Amino acid sequence: MSAIEISLMEQELISAETGITFEDVMQLCDVHANLFKNAVQDVEVADADKPGHPVRVFRDENLALRAALLRIRRLLSRLAGASEEDAAAIRQGLTRQMSLLGQFERHYQRKEELFFPVMEKYGHTAPPKVMWGVDDQIRELFQVASQAIASLPEADLSEASKAFEAFAAEFESMIFKEESILIMLLLEALTQDDWIQIASESDAYGYAIIIPHEKWVPERVAFDASASAESDLADPNTRVIETPDGQVTITFTPKATSQTVVDRETPQAFGLGHLSVQQADMILNHLPLEITFVNKDDIFQYYNDSVPADEMIFKRTPSQVGRHVELCHPPKFLPKVKAIFSQLRSGEREKFEMWFKSESRGKFVHVTYAAVRNAAGEFEGVLEYVQDIQPFFELGSDYYRDLEKPEGK
Structure with missing residues (x-):
């Protein structure tokens, strides 16, 4: 099935008179994501893998965030039984990696403030609402884990590791939902103009760990009037398209409308x-x-x-x-x-x-x-x-x- 079909199911559950709320759907978010694991149709969209494209940046950030998770896990495991001198260096490394991992907030903000509005424009209001609610739960889990790790060595190492793993489990689950459902839905629904707007506004929110150094410049395809028939050129509202089997003529008649021109300069x-x-x-x-x-x-x-x-x-x-x-x-x-x-x-x-x-x-x-x-x-x-x-x-x-x-x- 497609990601859009999943979105429509969520929309129907929440909007129909079933008594089901978005909080109910949010609680079953992991169940629903696992249900569709390996069953969501992939979507091929031109430019999506090119450097600087919002989808490429989003996926690269997830790779970097996963790497930070792995490094923190290794440091926590090394901390047990480490000498006092080594433990001090390990804790310093943990502080650095937790700071890097904390940049996921920028990743989430771009998703919530740039991706979600465009989804809503196309009628997909349920998935953003559900995902934003889970994002907030993950933020809270990160705060608990951060405080526990920052309290080392006074705090109990096993408790700090437990708090971190509680965060990491939900965080990795969200990465799966983003890449297997959210991105697929975006690629199916959004136009090239939508992606251009998202790319142009992304710098305002910043990036997580990685910073795109290349600007995505999409190839824009315009109608070539010179390829039209001479009769086509005579009428700007008529287009003739050549096909292997002949010509297709399209005629456009604009509606007569009265436009009010706003004078911006007269007091x-x-x-x-x-x-x-x-x-x-x-x-x-x-x-x-x-x-x-x-x-x-x-x-x-x-x-x-x-x-x-x-x-x-x-x-x-x-x-x-x-x-x-x-x-x-x-x-x-x-x-x-x-x-x-x-x-x-x-x-x-x-x-x-x-x-x-x-x-x-x-x-x-x-x-x-x-x-x-x-x-x-x-x-x-x-x-x-x-x-x-x-x-x-x-x-x-x-x-x-x-x-x-x-x-x-």
């Missing part, structure tokens, strides 16, 4: 003044905030372009625009997302604020979710704005004006 009434669309766009992109707007239909409609994607606190890429907001978040966060949107929509709350310290990135992140209402008070959507406020905590004095000459200069 118009905007708030309490006048701005052009171009100026409004520039102003939004110059605000020191990451802004996201989700409309009243819960569709991710807009985000500003204030910083490059790889510097964003909450990474956003063009492929996410148009997604339902529930599909933009890990399944474990959905109850919180639904609660926020429900209270903002109903008017029970007008704003939610939260903040957290990101030690790894040296940022103090402040997040606000605010209800957007029109002049009549009707709910139009939710505005999210995110800011790094760490620089405010590092101000050196209570008073400073940039135009003043600093003392001693």
Whole structure:
């Protein structure tokens, strides 16, 4: 069977009135993957094995991640009975390899933020939801294993090895699901344009262990008008295709539509003044905030372009625009997302604020979710704005004006 058929089965189970939830399917994910082992049709797609193609990069990362797993297993086995001097060197090696293995987070993020939106576009919403839920379980297992190994030699070696193997079993199972089901589904469903978009946005999330050094440049096949018959050239809406048995003529008649041309440069009434669309766009992109707007239909409609994607606190890429907001978040966060949107929509709350310290990135992140209402008070959507406020905590004095000459200069 094909990977698409497996996807449709999952979709039917979850969407039909059976009482089966995506959590139920997630719990049986390993059973379902093993059931179809060696039974999924392979898919041959041009360029998929070429350097730089997202599928080739994805598979190369899995090879590198498997190698890191093997090295950690060997180091843990050597640690038992090692001398004090050797044990110190082995623990140092374990720290290095666990750091490398931890880069699987980038691999998962690209899958969740770039692969999943395109799958959803073609109606495959169940597999991404199920896989994202399992991804989060694997992340939690990795944190437990990391803490156990980092606590050596004080921690018990057998317990640390047990925690690592619990993670490794689920992690290796996910690699199988990615390569035997996910990639097959993607190769069947996605177009070359989809892969080009994924490749162009991949750098924003980074790569796991390996970094592609070659850019994938696909061969683009265009219609050659010179090969058409002379009558073909006379009418731009007619094409003549030569076949061994004769000619096939295709005629296209465009619908008469009235298109409204948006003037981006002429100022118009905007708030309490006048701005052009171009100026409004520039102003939004110059605000020191990451802004996201989700409309009243819960569709991710807009985000500003204030910083490059790889510097964003909450990474956003063009492929996410148009997604339902529930599909933009890990399944474990959905109850919180639904609660926020429900209270903002109903008017029970007008704003939610939260903040957290990101030690790894040296940022103090402040997040606000605010209800957007029109002049009549009707709910139009939710505005999210995110800011790094760490620089405010590092101000050196209570008073400073940039135009003043600093003392001693």
